[in-house]
Amino acid sequence: DKGNHRHFMLKEIYEQPVVVAQTLASYIRPVEQKVALPDMSFDLSKIERVAIVACGTASYVGMIGKYWIERFARLPVEVDVASEFRYRDPILLPNTLGVVVSQSGETADTLAALRHMKANGVTTAGIINVPTSSMAREVDLLLSTHAGPEIGVASTKAFTCQLAVMAALAVNLARAKGKLAEDEEREIVRHLLEAPAAINAALAHDAEIEAMAHTIAAARDVLYLGRGPDYPLALEGALKLKEISYIHAEGYASGEMKHGPIALIDEHVPLIVLAPSGPLFDKTVSNMQEAKARGARVVLISDAEGLAQAGEDAIATIEMPSVHPLIAPLVYAVPVQLLAYHVAVAKGTDVDQPRNLAKSVTVE
Numbered sequence: 001d002k003g004n005h006r007h008f009m010l011k012e013i014y015e016q017p018v019v020v021a022q023t024l025a026s027y028i029r030p031v032e033q034k035v036a037l038p039d040m041s042f043d044l045s046k047i048e049r050v051a052i053v054a055c056g057t058a059s060y061v062g063m064i065g066k067y068w069i070e071r072f073a074r075l076p077v078e079v080d081v082a083s084e085f086r087y088r089d090p091i092l093l094p095n096t097l098g099v100v101v102s103q104s105g106e107t108a109d110t111l112a113a114l115r116h117m118k119a120n121g122v123t124t125a126g127i128i129n130v131p132t133s134s135m136a137r138e139v140d141l142l143l144s145t146h147a148g149p150e151i152g153v154a155s156t157k158a159f160t161c162q163l164a165v166m167a168a169l170a171v172n173l174a175r176a177k178g179k180l181a182e183d184e185e186r187e188i189v190r191h192l193l194e195a196p197a198a199i200n201a202a203l204a205h206d207a208e209i210e211a212m213a214h215t216i217a218a219a220r221d222v223l224y225l226g227r228g229p230d231y232p233l234a235l236e237g238a239l240k241l242k243e244i245s246y247i248h249a250e251g252y253a254s255g256e257m258k259h260g261p262i263a264l265i266d267e268h269v270p271l272i273v274l275a276p277s278g279p280l281f282d283k284t285v286s287n288m289q290e291a292k293a294r295g296a297r298v299v300l301i302s303d304a305e306g307l308a309q310a311g312e313d314a315i316a317t318i319e320m321p322s323v324h325p326l327i328a329p330l331v332y333a334v335p336v337q338l339l340a341y342h343v344a345v346a347k348g349t350d351v352d353q354p355r356n357l358a359k360s361v362t363v364e
């Protein structure tokens with residue numbers, strides 16, 4: 001049932017404050033302000049490296065997880081798309097935690113990668129939305145996302161719930177490895193618990209995003225830029241736009257602009273820049289200005305501080321609430337999803353059932 005929403009995708013975008021809160025609630029002890037994973041049959045403190053395997057949108061959760069796990073737990077993390085991982089004879093050293101991320105829990109390549117890891121003695125965890133799925137049954141540690149059924153083919157609420165679980169895993173690993181003091185953990189938990197309200201604040205910009213959708217819908221190509229954990233989000237923005245509006249889009253790490261993609265820039269190519277204020281902001285803005293000097297029409301998605309500094313260089317801005325960098329990807333996911341949605345509606349495509357795509361890819 002779509003409720004009063006026109007499409008399942010929009011309904012699911014709007015469910016995010018509630019389902020992210022539900023997901024966080026099952027991994028956070030609010031009184032102690034600590035993260036807690038379910039009981040597990042192995043010792044997290046013995047883990048020395050992490051290998052994350054997933055496809056599509058779920059693989060971007062893996063890439064964001066790499067930033068978080070390396071930063072907080074100081075463990076090396078490898079991220080692979082499952083179709084590459086399973087055929088490249090990966091080196092699986094002892095004390096690796098293999099992590100699969102999947103909404104359906106049935107994606108053929110991810111399931112095969114999970115089985116490959118298990119067959120090679122790797123301890124596995126799965127960030128999975130469908131609790132009855134094959135992956136959910138086969139992982140050593142099931143980390144459920146509580147997004148509820150996702151009907152729209154383009155993944156939205158599963159993505160932000162997967163990020164919430166990934167953050168909890170990163171914090172738990174950090175504590176197990178002795179890399180996180182109690183007060184630091186409380187601080188991170190406090191920020192994580194702010195995510196649902198911040199997602200809500202991001203949703204309040206829906207009408208503005210809808211108003212700019214016609215401009216983007218007229219483009220043939222769109223570029224997305226981001227740095228750090230917002231780079232995978234640029235990839236997610238581009239994927240979402242391609243999937244449902246059929247506009248060609250690419251996501252790039254901001255710093256990679258001048259190594260090639262800048263050749264594409266002219267006044268016909270909108271550039272969506274994801275840049276929360278913080279230590280990386282100035283660098284991304286200088287990349288944005290390089291593009292602007294070549295005629296790019298920039299849409300800047302940032303917070304009040306960032307927009308005050310660089311908003312004048314953009315043809316349009318979307319103001320996000322000011323949030324801790326840790327939770328920024330959960331919040332900046334919202335404008336990225338809404339933009340793809342409204343552009344697709346403006347183009348008149350079948351938003352919930354895009355051509356050539358299936359909700360669950362059970363063949364390789």
Ligand code: F6R
Pocket residue numbers: 055056057058059101102103104105106107110153154155156239240243359360361
């Ligand atoms: C994009 C999308 C796909 C899936 C991918 C993995 O919107 O939905 O890229 O993320 O097919 O699917 P799951 O998560 O079911 O393994």
